[in-house]
Amino acid sequence: MSVVSVTDLRVTVGRPLVDGVSFEVPAGAVLAIVGASGSGKTTTGLALLGEYPAGAEVSGEVRVRGRAGFVPQHPGAVLNPVRRVGSVLRELASVSAVEQAVDAARFPRSLLDRYPHQLSGGQQQRLVLAQALLGDPAVVVADEPTTGLDRATRDEVVGEFARLTERGVALVVLSHDMEVVRALADHIVVLRAGRVIESGSATNVLTNPQHPYTRALLVDPIRAGADDATGAERLRVENLVAHHGRTTALHDVDLTVSAGECLAVMGPSGSGKTTLARCVVGLHPPTSGTVTLDGRPLARTLRSRPRTDLAAIQYVFQDARASFDHRRPVLDQVARTAVLLRGMSAADSTAAALSVLASFRLDEPTTRRPPPTLSGGELHRAALARALLANPRVLVCDEITTGLDTVTRLSVLTHLAELRDTHAVTLVLITHDHTVADHLADRVTTLHKGRVTQRPRTAP
Template structure:
């Protein structure tokens, strides 16, 4: 009898005659870690969900999937599995006794002090650690982790990776779906490379990562070429002055001030929970500040979206960290992207759809894919669609919250190149919320670092800087 915890043989998942996964096979023993890698849409998430018995609606499934014991799941987009109207601690305590909840949140490095908060009051990194704790409550034999370090700063990422390594050391099998090759190198015993649903290379991690045989695998391992930040900028475009914001009684931002010029890129960095996403939401009007101002081209803006006119709404656009949550799951992606052009630029229905198709093509989302509903697109495809939707408004300021999160190296390089071109050709101001030092090094003229809601540093970057 096999001692493997996971057995996948000849797995095929198709929807409407289109194969999402085609002939995938691998096995996993107790305490072993397999990493499924590949570009967006390669079939990683479909394969991982099949281990949990989850397949897309209307899918045809063949082959064999066997899992011994319970399986836990850490999703790429934690907000999708958190109840927005329930305090997170009360939900966990319905799943397990209080002592087990405390043990799980401690293991996941989720502070007990935050159990009284709602999901929207947590940073992306805090949400990710919370869903890890939730997965651990079932005492799983295998954990499927879909981009488990999404949105985490380097220090927190290392802590999460170390915890996964400890789980494996206790005999828990791990299936890690990731674009982050540092995470793969740190954790994986085996690597399976997927492209268009097929396995194109697999083997021991050391062999695949150090001596890849397929050109596609080599492309996935390439980091984006770093470029010097631009030195010529226009007049001041965006000014944040004395910005203070709360979540309930908790101060999340405390007297934050900085300015960004036309065509400049400012990277906002800091650990999970430092206030980066709340700052972004204040800038675009999604979170009303307690005090302070957000000014565009020298003119203070209304504190909330509802109070801003169409011109101001178009002028500052936001690309969310959780792209999936930013789309209505009931409507085709193309319709939602086109709506931006119709509402903010006054285009006709036909013209807005044509403009949306063109914008989506520029970020490598073709029309047939865009005409599907969000649930059938990969995380990377939705991230690129969200970027296209924001750019359709022809913004003067683009706020990008973890813009490269969950993107493979090839797609990430393409997105960074596109953002750099946007600055140079249209003078768009970029505010990039990121944990990725390589992204800041590639794009940013200056970096502002937040710690516990306050600005602790703001300095120019040069080509010679090392992250």
């Protein structure tokens, strides 16, 4: 008997978001729903929880036999920032149930007294997985469940999902990560513009895709062809020490990056990668050490940096959705960058913003909508466009390709390569993805528990 049955589902908000989708998921089976950003994956997945966009017109039938758990793409959006994570979980279930859930999700019990902002991206992802497992769900809907996880942690999460299905839990995975799809899926549904364009067993779809769009989704990005960097030193970090409360997050970190060079900073979740990025851009004041731009030390915090320095180093956040004000149109927020950091008029900044957004395949009608109505991939591209509108000399990208489908990821990597090669923009990539590092980085630095454990090396 199927745990999930969806028949001719249609969800319309001015335009069709989901248009005639049907599928079934038996107990213990894994359905992967794949497609480019904006294809309707998340809307379909949320329908299994009975959630739809505001003002949506819905038709068709969605039947779920039992409780549904949910693992969101951006865990920070569902975690209460002012409460310790353990106290929230204990309100939802007994102490023993919480302990079983966090153990199953590989979330350390020692971290239950922390606040969400004190957790790495990977730790937050494991936490929301534990929350989804409370109450013994019959089906778990996982929206990009490996977002922002290093390879080892991703494999652990995939293993846990596999163990869930062995216990008869049905799993619906919404993912761009074809390695995860290959590892888990029994059946695949391919969406494009809300419609099913191909479906079948995972073996058939992965080895013999019939639709050109499906074949494009399965292709890995080609190497961007990074040339050896020959520019002068652009960014230097020396003896950097940073703390989170009493915990030392970075221990005497040193690194240098040249103009037009791409440095990938890698390491497992909790290694200090994001803390390093936030120190470079001035979002986290270091305890000691210096960050130097073109030979000149920078102020420790954003508030102390002049406008020229704010424009010179731009940061693209891992959680693009959380970096936008949900009440204002995306276009207005992107254009505001040119007003604040380049002194442009409102009209000129809007024109410049539309031009940059168009280069990322975001048209004007889409960008005039508020952020909640855009897909995660669309917001990733808008966040990158916003950063580029400042004409930065250094671009710090925190898991920039996380949650992007293969086609969009290739577009973003190609754009970054062009910026590096044509405009000598220095790139610092915070990433777990070895594929991204191999394709784009000139050198790689590895962090572990806040220390540089591998000196920068030339990428192959």
